[in-house]
Amino acid sequence: MLTRELLRFQRRSGFRPAFVDPAEPKLVEFASELLAAYEGAVGSRMRRAEQEELVDVLLKGARDPKLAAGLNKLILDRCSFDPVRSVDYPAERRRLFEAAAAALPGAGGSIEAYREALLAREGAGEFMASDIYGDLPDNERLTGWRPLYPAELLHRYNIALVQGLLVYADDLEVTAADSNPAELRRLFKYLRFFRLLAEIRRLKPKGKGKVAVGMKISGPFSIFANTRKYALQLAAFFPALVNLESWSLSAEIRLDGRAGALKLDQGCGLVSHYRNFSSYVPEEIRMFHKLFREQVSDWKIVGESPFLDGGGQEIVFPDLSFRREADGRTIHLELFHRWHRGQLDRRLALLEQKPDMQLLVGVDRALADDAAWKVLETDHPALAGRLFRFRDFPGVDRVRRVLDAFAETNSGEKKRCRKSMRT
Incomplete structure (x- = not known):
């Protein structure tokens, strides 16, 4: 998800997301460089602080810093960071410091004697050989990520721009049509999985052989409790809608004290990353x-x-x-x-x-x-x-x-x- 400060949109006749062209050569090149930096960082189990310094060089050199930061955020969401070792760091540090305090009087002012006495304590040497502050965020290691291609990243970015705006939506009016009824059933299952409020009605299909429905989905601003959780679930539902042959969405967005309409349909060229349905079953x-x-x-x-x-x-x-x-x-x-x-x-x-x-x-x-x-x-x-x-x-x-x-x-x-x- 993109945070508020990373959203790119225009307030012209409502809210218009600033979509990117996933085939634009320079954008593809930048996305490739950014992904390559993460791939190398994962391979070397780089510390978080080191990884941030490496990526920061690319972000500061980008033509559009907000776009670059947004792409970076989407990649970070796919990364996993873990402490250097799977130990109870606070407890181990406490034992180490207590051992150090106990060994100091007998060292006679000799650093070597002090070190030898400390290393003689069980487990102290192994813990000192690693990073005793390995549990702090900056020292966590980048241990894994879910890789993707540059074009996939750019398509996900376009989807994320819409998701970020839907977090601030009133009711959504949605139409959906598909020649395969199973696709509509799958859409409704997503609706159920994410526990969204919706009224569903039949519509007369415009295309031959299609099944069409209209939905009124309550947005976060029409809910009075746990709105943040509901907003995230609504945003997570959107890519399922994009999978259909024909769809449209209209929503009133309330952001920064201003309101405006967000209107989208299948002509926007959005591509959903929801492919394997079972991956999104709660x-x-x-x-x-x-x-x-x-x-x-x-x-x-x-x-x-x-x-x-x-x-x-x-x-x-x-x-x-x-x-x-x-x-x-x-x-x-x-x-x-x-x-x-x-x-x-x-x-x-x-x-x-x-x-x-x-x-x-x-x-x-x-x-x-x-x-x-x-x-x-x-x-x-x-x-x-x-x-x-x-x-x-x-x-x-x-x-x-x-x-x-x-x-x-x-x-x-x-x-x-x-x-x-x-x-």
Whole structure:
């Protein structure tokens, strides 16, 4: 991510990111030199301070210092720095200093005798041979990085300019269309992974054979709690949108006391680095899938969750879908987190209007504490069998029990929620 001082944009008819041309020879040359400096620093396990001095020469000689600093920031985000040794440095220093104080009186003023007495202490020689301040940031070693090509770095820079502005966004209006419905499902999964607030509706596609949707996504400035975390998750979602054949984004940006529109579409030439979908699946979701496969035999997680009819033109996209092995019955699960209060109220109202919808609702305790949960149960008694609470992410056993209970309670129903988008 680019910090505020590294963002390059123009305030002309709104906010216009100052995109670079990833094929411009001089830019490619500079990016190559910068990446080569890091590759050499990794190979020699260079100290952070030394690495900064090496790169600083390139940054100060750049035609556009802010652009150069932005590229450097993106590379730094891909680096890992570690202490010289894997030891408890504060504790080791304390023992060394105590040993030094104890050895001093017996040295008789001789530096050699003092040194020999100190080295005789167990572990002191090895610790002194390394850097006793190896845990300080400047002394940490550059131990690894995730390399990339110069053109990739420049494309990521363009994406990062937009991400940096979205941190200051009000609501986003997004349209997305693709001839492959699986791509839209993948987009919605990213939306769920990053726990964003969104209203999804069907749109009439402009191209033959395409599926189109519109989304209103709440921005950080429309959220009242944990806005920094939400802003970063919104920024992380943007590259997923760029992957589609056709897309557009419109947002109101509030920055430095001024407001203006940010408008982008597929014609901007942005290239997403989101290629391997599994690389961006949150760890808690990976773990849930793994444990569910291991611990539950009568239900299976469905690979592709369908689009459910939310009434009117609204679409409901569940977080997870489960199929019972015995009879093929499918039940969906939608999760609501701390920012999703308005969405939760709308979903509960929808379920009361459509009691046959095979949808369970999980509510994060951060959204509904004990008092709020009692109010929900009182206001929606007919939905008691499909509501449950969790903390951050539901456990496998809890989900299995809710699935079994809901399937048993509704076993006599003949209607099933089949009003999904045909794709």
